[in-house]
Amino acid sequence: MTDTAPGTSPLEERSSPGAPPPVEVRGLVKRYGELEAVAGVDLTVKAGDVYGYLGPNGAGKTTCLRMMLGLIRPTAGSVRLFGRDPQETVQALDGVAGFVEAPTFYPYLTGRRNLELLAGFDGGDAGDRIDQALEIVDLTDRARDKIGGYSHGMRQRIGIAAALLRDPKLLLLDEPATGLDPAGMRDMRLLIRRLADQGMTVLLSSHLLAEVEELCNRVAIVRTGKIVYEGAIADLKRGAGATYRLSTTNDERAIAVCRAQPGIADVRVAHGRISFAADEPAVADLSQALIEAGALIHSLAPQTVTLEDLFFSLTEGDGVVNGTVPAGDPAPAEASR
Amino acid sequence: MSSGVGTADTTRLGPGVGVAGRSRSRPGVGTVYRWELLKLRHQKRTYLGLGAAAIVPILFVVAIHFRHHRSGGGDFAFASYLTKSGLVVPLVLLLFGAVWMFPLITALVAGDIFASEDHNGTLKTVLTRSLERWHIFTGKALATATYAVTAIFISGTVGVIAGSIQSGFNSVQTLSGSIVSAPKGLELVYLSLLVYLIPIGTVVCIGLLLSTITRNSAAAVVGTLMISLLFQLIGILPGLGALQPYLLSTQFNAWQGLLRQPIDWAPIVRAAWVCAMYAVPALATAFLVFLRRDVAGG
Numbered sequence: 001m002t003d004t005a006p007g008t009s010p011l012e013e014r015s016s017p018g019a020p021p022p023v024e025v026r027g028l029v030k031r032y033g034e035l036e037a038v039a040g041v042d043l044t045v046k047a048g049d050v051y052g053y054l055g056p057n058g059a060g061k062t063t064c065l066r067m068m069l070g071l072i073r074p075t076a077g078s079v080r081l082f083g084r085d086p087q088e089t090v091q092a093l094d095g096v097a098g099f100v101e102a103p104t105f106y107p108y109l110t111g112r113r114n115l116e117l118l119a120g121f122d123g124g125d126a127g128d129r130i131d132q133a134l135e136i137v138d139l140t141d142r143a144r145d146k147i148g149g150y151s152h153g154m155r156q157r158i159g160i161a162a163a164l165l166r167d168p169k170l171l172l173l174d175e176p177a178t179g180l181d182p183a184g185m186r187d188m189r190l191l192i193r194r195l196a197d198q199g200m201t202v203l204l205s206s207h208l209l210a211e212v213e214e215l216c217n218r219v220a221i222v223r224t225g226k227i228v229y230e231g232a233i234a235d236l237k238r239g240a241g242a243t244y245r246l247s248t249t250n251d252e253r254a255i256a257v258c259r260a261q262p263g264i265a266d267v268r269v270a271h272g273r274i275s276f277a278a279d280e281p282a283v284a285d286l287s288q289a290l291i292e293a294g295a296l297i298h299s300l301a302p303q304t305v306t307l308e309d310l311f312f313s314l315t316e317g318d319g320v321v322n323g324t325v326p327a328g329d330p331a332p333a334e335a336s337r
Numbered sequence: 338m339s340s341g342v343g344t345a346d347t348t349r350l351g352p353g354v355g356v357a358g359r360s361r362s363r364p365g366v367g368t369v370y371r372w373e374l375l376k377l378r379h380q381k382r383t384y385l386g387l388g389a390a391a392i393v394p395i396l397f398v399v400a401i402h403f404r405h406h407r408s409g410g411g412d413f414a415f416a417s418y419l420t421k422s423g424l425v426v427p428l429v430l431l432l433f434g435a436v437w438m439f440p441l442i443t444a445l446v447a448g449d450i451f452a453s454e455d456h457n458g459t460l461k462t463v464l465t466r467s468l469e470r471w472h473i474f475t476g477k478a479l480a481t482a483t484y485a486v487t488a489i490f491i492s493g494t495v496g497v498i499a500g501s502i503q504s505g506f507n508s509v510q511t512l513s514g515s516i517v518s519a520p521k522g523l524e525l526v527y528l529s530l531l532v533y534l535i536p537i538g539t540v541v542c543i544g545l546l547l548s549t550i551t552r553n554s555a556a557a558v559v560g561t562l563m564i565s566l567l568f569q570l571i572g573i574l575p576g577l578g579a580l581q582p583y584l585l586s587t588q589f590n591a592w593q594g595l596l597r598q599p600i601d602w603a604p605i606v607r608a609a610w611v612c613a614m615y616a617v618p619a620l621a622t623a624f625l626v627f628l629r630r631d632v633a634g635g
Contacts, residue, residue, distance in 0.1 A: 063633075069465045072631035090469050098465070104458035108379045117372050121466035123364040162462070 020083030021046050022096075022170040022201045023068065028077035030063050037063045039225035040077070045170075045203050045218075050196045052212035052233075053205040055222035056315055061205040064222070065100045065174050068203075069093070081170065098172030098203075102179075103159025107148030111139055111158050114147055119165050126165045133161035136191070153184040160191060171195065173204040177211060189215060213307040223315045236310055244283060246274040247298040254295040261286050275303070364468055369476025370483075377446065377484055386445040390488040393438060394430055394496035398503045401426070422507040423500025424522040427493040428596070431533055435589030439489065439533075440540050440565035441558075446484045447544025448557030450477050451627065455552040461632050474627045478545055478620070485537050493530045497523065513598045529592035535608045536588040540565060542616040546623040549630075588612050 023045035030038040038060040045051045055061050066072045068079050070086030070093065079085065084092035105114040112130065119126035134140045137157035147155065156176060163171060176192065177185040185208070192215055196202050206212050212219060213233065221229040229236055243266075248254040255274060258267045263282025268275050278286065283300070290297055377383045401419055418425045431439075454460040463473060509522035517525065543564055547557035568586040571577055581587055591608035594601035 066461075066631075066633065069461075071461050071464060072633055073629070090467060093465060093467065096465075100461060101458070104462050106376060106379075106459060107457065109376070113375075117375075118462070118466055120368050120372055121364055121463055121468050123362050123368075123467050166466070 019047075020080060022049075022082055023051075023203060024080040024083075025064070025068070026078050026080075028064060028067060028079065029075045030060070030067060030072065031075045036225055038067070038074075041220075041222070041225070041227050043220045043227060043230050045201060047169075047201055048196075048199060049201055049203075049218050050192070050216045051201075051203045052216035052219040053203060053222065054207075054209070054212060054219055054311060055205075057207075058224075059222045059315070060225040061222060062100055062174055065098075065172055065203075065205060068172060069096075069098065069100065071100065095166070095169040096172065097163035097166040097168035097170075098174070099159045099163065100172075100174040102152070103155055103162065105147045105155070105158065105162075108146060110144050110146055111150065111154075112143040114158070115143075115162060115165060118162050122166050126167070129165050129167065133164040136164060137161045152179045153181065156180060156184070156188070160188075169201060171200055171202045171204075173202065175205055175207065177206065177208055185211070209308045209311055219307075221311060221314050228314045229310075233307060236307075242279060243275055243277050243303045244300060245303055246276065246300050247272075248274075248290060248295040249298065250295040253293055254290055257289050257293045257295060258286065261289055364466075364472070366472050366475045366479070369468065369473050370479045373450070373476050373480030374483065377480060382445050382449060383484065386442040386484070387488055387491055389438070390442055390492040391495045393434075394426060394492055395499050397430060397496070398423075398426060398499040402503055418510050420504050422509045422519070422522065423502065423504045424497060424506070424509045424519065424526055425504075426500030427496030427526050428529060430492060430496050431529060431589075431592060434492070435536075435586065436569060437562060437566060439492075439537060439589075441562050442488050443485045443537055443540045444544045444558045444561035444565075447481045447541045448548045448559075448561050449554040450481050451545065451548040451623075452552050452554040452557050456554060464632055470628050471624070474624055478541075481541050481545060482538065485541050486534060489530055489533060489537060493526060497526060511598055512593060512596045515598050525595055528595050532592040532595060532605055532608070533589070535591065535605075535612045536585055539585055539588070539612040539616040539619075542619040542623070546619040546626075549623040549626050582607060583611055583614075585612065585615055 021044050023043070025041055025043045028038055028041040029036065041060070041064055043051075043053075053061055053064070063072065067074050068081065068086065070079075070090070073087060079087070081092050081096050082094075086092040105111075106117070109117065112134070115130045115133065116127065119130055131140070134143050137160050139154060139158055139161065142150070142154065147158070150158065156179065160173075160176070163173075171192075173192070177188045180188060189211060192202055192204065196215070202215075204212075204215070216233060218232050219229070219236070220227050246254060246258070251269075251272070251274060255267060255269060258264050258274065258276050261282070262285075264276050264278045264286055266275075266277040287297060287300060419429060451460075454463070464470065506519050508516050508518050509525075510516055511525075540561060544557060544561040547560045548554070551557050551560065565585070568584045572581055572584050572586050588604075588608035588611055591604040594604040
């Protein structure tokens with residue numbers, strides 16, 4: 001056991017500069033017989049990140065989160081939370097809270113009683129935080145009702161309250177907004193944003209790409225158990241390159257010009273519109289070339305790349321988004337021309 | 338705000354608050370045990386089991402009352418004494434309760450205590466707090482044992498009270514034919530209940546095993562009862578007499594050694610090791626399965 005400086009808790013020491021990252025996953029594999037639910041996942045969540053874990057249904061997100069929380073054993077690979085392995089000791093979960101799938105409670109106990117039970121299971125001063133946690137999730141008035149009578153949204157919120165009892169530095173949330181009405185989703189986003197603004201590291205899995213784009217600074221995109229991208233959303237978009245749409249007086253000639261022009265990549269035609277990827281100087285050269293070729297420009301406009309575009313390209317396409325580097329690839333993929 | 342989160346200042350719960358400079362007291366088996374008892378107090382099946390343990394002796398005494406007026410007596414141990422001393426009632430209940438009543442009452446909680454957590458999905462909730470898995474297993478096992486002890490002693494005590502009201506708090510005849518005073522008889526009744534806890538403890542362990550493995554409350558409760566009945570069945574099959582001393586069902590009669598003069602300790606000692614032979618592997622298997630299992634449901 002490491003020595004701790006006087007007045008410094010082990011948890012504080014674990015989150016000080018130079019300390020291990022909140023989440024470090026290396027080569028994580030989970031097999032169920034022939035099925036490989038998680039196939040060699042590597043990811044790192046740094047202190048202060050709001051990290052989105054994205055993937056379609058069955059991609060292995062929840063399985064991965066369960067391994068992070070020590071609920072299931074990896075077939076291979078390792079998980080470290082603040083440098084500790086949750087499979088070895090429950091102390092690895094100190095300062096870590098969250099839930100996988102829907103948060104679950106004892107339906108025959110009241111909301112407050114459930115929180116008291118969990119605070120008892122947390123030890124320390126978790127019990128002192130019950131009132132404030134209930135206040136934060138706006139359930140003070142319903143705290144004395146049995147959880148069996150709670151709506152889905154209320155259960156999600158008391159799940160957050162239960163997580164806050166642990167005074168977490170790292171919050172692991174599996175689809176926290178699933179099943180909530182629009183107002184509930186908005187409020188859940190606000191809560192996560194507030195917690196993140198106070199320095200809490202958050203890892204959340206989600207199907208809601210707009211939510212992830214709004215909340216998260218970094219993402220991992222998983223496809224059939226494998227990470228196809230890990231890094232900053234900004235890098236992902238930058239890596240995707242700028243795309244443009246083009247319409248001319250002679251599109252056939254314009255396509256030929258685009259394909260022949262240096263710096264123009266990924267030339268496609270869809271619904272009568274030409275699209276391509278390029279940087280600004282190449283676009284300027286292209287417009288000159290088009291005029292010289294007699295294909296006069298009707299419109300030439302940059303297109304905004306959304307996380308949704310990138311997500312579908314990575315999870316349904318060939319895993320390459322206009323030059324984006326899939327996780328694990330040694331060199332940038334060459335865009336098709 | 339009706340659907341969303343409140344506006345309370347989350348900085349009060351922010352990272353590091355309440356942790357700095359404090360030594361975090363970690364929960365253990367005692368914490369789990371106390372909360373498991375509280376959870377049992379809020380579950381209908383607990384009252385179903387304890388209620389049955391209390392009501393059956395009363396129904397039995399009512400039946401004795403009417404039967405006495407018709408014909409009286411029976412052909413089982415203590416039958417002729419049923420109307421002479423209320424102390425005989427709990428002993429007769431121990432005799433007949435071994436077939437299915439007490440195993441079922443025990444299995445109601447033992448078979449459910451892990452399986453219901455799987456069913457509700459709450460296992461993942463408690464396993465992501467600050468408790469080691471062995472804390473949770475041990476606390477649950479102790480709470481189940483406490484429930485079983487409570488059920489047996491409720492049944493015995495209600496039997497003594499109801500029987501005494503019906504037949505009087507009188508001296509009782511032992512299986513050796515000697516007569517013991519009512520206070521001595523009461524002592525023997527409670528000692529018998531204690532000895533009865535040996536095979537009941539085995540039923541607890543079997544219930545815990547099935548609850549852990551099947552992850553299905555109904556299957557574990559019925560399975561525990563079926564195993565208990567299976568032992569009864571083996572005991573009455575012709576040609577299997579040599580197995581009789583080693584069957585779980587036989588150990589439910591070990592308390593009768595206390596009602597002989599001098600006390601016959603042999604069946605009690607045998608009950609202890611035979612029951613351990615069944616209970617220890619069952620409990621150890623349940624423990625290891627619980628420690629190593631993937632919690633993927635819920």
